[in-house]
Amino acid sequence: MEQPTGGAGPADAADGTAESLDRPLPEGVRRKVVALVSDAFGGLTVGELPAQLRQYARFTPSRRAKFAGNAMAAALESDPVFRRRIGERIGQTQPELAEALESGAPPAAADPVDVAAAAYVLRPAGWVKLVAAAGEEVQRAHAERADEETRRELERLREELEHARGQTRADTERLRSELDAARKEADSLHRKLRSALSEVKRGEAALRKAGAEADTVRAETAAQVSAAESETRRLKARLAEAEASVEAGRRAAREGRSVEDMRLRLLLDTVLDAAQGLRRELALPPSSLRPADGVEAVEPGRMSPKDIAARALSETDxxxxxxxxxxxxxxxxxxxxxxxxxxxxxxxxxxxxxxxxxxxxxxxxxxxxxxxxxxxxxxxxxxxxxxxxxxxxxxxxxxxxxxxxxxxxxxxxxxxxxxxxxxxxxxxxxxxxxxxxxxxxxxxxxxxxxxxx
The missing domain is CATH 3.40.50 (Rossmann fold)
Structure with missing residues (x-):
């Protein structure tokens, strides 16, 4: 952003002031100058404005300061007539400050930045010193604020360090407690491990005892199996005798089925008589056909197999x-x-x-x-x-x-x-x-x- 840097121009010579700044305006003074020009801008007609600033005539003061700050600063520095008109508007809005600056005795209680900005616009005798003094005051205030911020940051870091030390001490105590608890738990686990090893040894002894008992049981089982096989052979012999008895009984039963056979024959005769009655009722003629007559073949003097195939129904018929x-x-x-x-x-x-x-x-x-x-x-x-x-x-x-x-x-x-x-x-x-x-x-x-x- 272009900084107005006061200098002796033709207008200054006409006003009898040959003073000029040898350094850029302090940033705070510059912002105040742009604000003063933006506020006084609205009291001028479009014809009283420089050509490059007329497009901002309808802007609000805040938008004017935001978008036309550089242009207003440049016009204020290069156009004495525009600067004089802005100074007249400042004299109307801040008459006490303007009179004090013209008399060469600015108010002691006034803000140095406000005094320097007004002096830069009005250009009274000694305005360069006022601007330089305001810059020094701003730098001093900035340095004081930086010192204060550094002091507060140092205090904050000290507090954080003290808090970290306390937290470290607390964590150390906690870790010591946890270490003691872990040691106690390890001792307990060692005792449990020794107890478990004793249990394992007792279990192995019990297993060996169980193996001996299993061997005894196997011997007893083998003896029982041998006895069972002998009993099975005896039962098979008795079963053969029983089967022979059953077969003899069956032969006796077949010899005694003559009465049942007579009853079945009587039932069959009844069914046959019923079938003959049904045939008479339906008046079916005697059939001279036999199963061999139904087998397809070509008899002498009849049609050939090709003719028969021609008369058969197709799969798509x-x-x-x-x-x-x-x-x-x-x-x-x-x-x-x-x-x-x-x-x-x-x-x-x-x-x-x-x-x-x-x-x-x-x-x-x-x-x-x-x-x-x-x-x-x-x-x-x-x-x-x-x-x-x-x-x-x-x-x-x-x-x-x-x-x-x-x-x-x-x-x-x-x-x-x-x-x-x-x-x-x-x-x-x-x-x-x-x-x-x-x-x-x-x-x-x-x-x-x-x-x-």
């Missing part, structure tokens, strides 16, 4: 699914997403489910078969609000269970002998349900059958 569902008590289990993603994967999942379930409902009404459609619950972001269609059971797999595993559980739950058809292209699912006795068919077969619905 929808009529095959109709034949399977026509079996008594047939149960159709459908791998839902496997079918929908095979037939119409471009549709959203919700529409895939609705389309498949609608077709299954119609198929259930046509065939009368039980139908269960299984969907994978892992693909559901939120619970599905779905009203199952008539004749179709809709299931979603639980968390941690795949739809494939649920389908295998459904197949295993059915009793042996019931016709169960599982629709899935997944080879793992097909192999699993086949082991459970179900018939796997491809998803394309069901899609072709539903296209006819």
């Amino acid at each position: 929808p009529a095959l699914l109709d034949q399977l569902l026509a079996l008594p008590q047939a149960h159709l289990i459908v791998d839902g997403y496997n079918v929908t993603k095979t037939g119409y994967p471009q549709m959203p999942l919700e529409k895939q489910r609705l389309r498949l379930l609608g077709g299954l409902s119609v198929l259930a009404a046509q065939t009368g078969a039980e139908m269960t459609c299984v969907f994978d619950g892992a693909e559901l972001a939120v619970p599905v609000l779905l009203a199952p269609p008539r004749g179709v059971r809709v299931l979603f797999s639980k968390a941690g269970v795949t739809a494939d595993e649920l389908i295998r559980q459904l197949a295993r739950a059915e009793p042996p002998g019931r016709p169960v058809v599982v629709v899935s292209t997944d080879r793992e699912v097909a192999d699993g349900v086949a082991k459970a006795g179900a018939r796997p068919v491809a998803s394309a077969l069901l899609l072709k059958r539903l296209s006819r619905v």
Whole structure:
């Protein structure tokens, strides 16, 4: 920050003052000068201000001192007219101080900094000495404050040293007490260790005694085992005698079963008579077929095996699914997403489910078969609000269970002998349900059958 350094200029010569400062203003005096100029600044018109200060005319005194301090100090030093106008404002606001400075007798009780700042602006005779005296006073006060702060710091350090010494003495006493306690505890541990060693020795003696007793027990056990083996051989001989007696009793029982055989024969005759009555009631014609007639072969003059293969149903023929569902008590289990993603994967999942379930409902009404459609619950972001269609059971797999595993559980739950058809292209699912006795068919077969619905 630029320091005003008073010097003899043309204006000073006109005022008859040739005095000038040979050193920068003391910092305290400089701040006071800027404050005086900032306060007097507001009493001047814009035209009375130097050109470089007019932009600060609307600032408050505190903002003016903060942002225009250097500019005001420079204008005060270089512009005698501006300095004289500032001096006139000071004479109006502080008339006693201004008169005392003009008379050459500044008030003895006044602050040297205030006197030096006013003298720097008003420039009375001897103002340089007043400014220099204020600087010396400020330095002396600063030195006194530094001495006082040093003295207080020294007192504080002494107090801290005394406190540290006391703390050290207390810590020493505490450590001595802890050392004594540790020594006592070590003595106690030594005594306990000697006692433990004595216990160990007694334990070893007891162990040797127990080993001798165990050897005695082993000898006694060996003798008892030998006696037990002899008893076992005797019991085996008695068991052989008992088995011979039982066999003799069985032979006697078989000879005495003639009455029971007669009753069973009578029951069998009753069942056969009932079967003949049922055949007469149903009016079944006599069958001339024999098991050998059911074996597929080509008789002379009949069609060739190639022709027979041409008449067999293909694995993708929808009529095959109709034949399977026509079996008594047939149960159709459908791998839902496997079918929908095979037939119409471009549709959203919700529409895939609705389309498949609608077709299954119609198929259930046509065939009368039980139908269960299984969907994978892992693909559901939120619970599905779905009203199952008539004749179709809709299931979603639980968390941690795949739809494939649920389908295998459904197949295993059915009793042996019931016709169960599982629709899935997944080879793992097909192999699993086949082991459970179900018939796997491809998803394309069901899609072709539903296209006819």
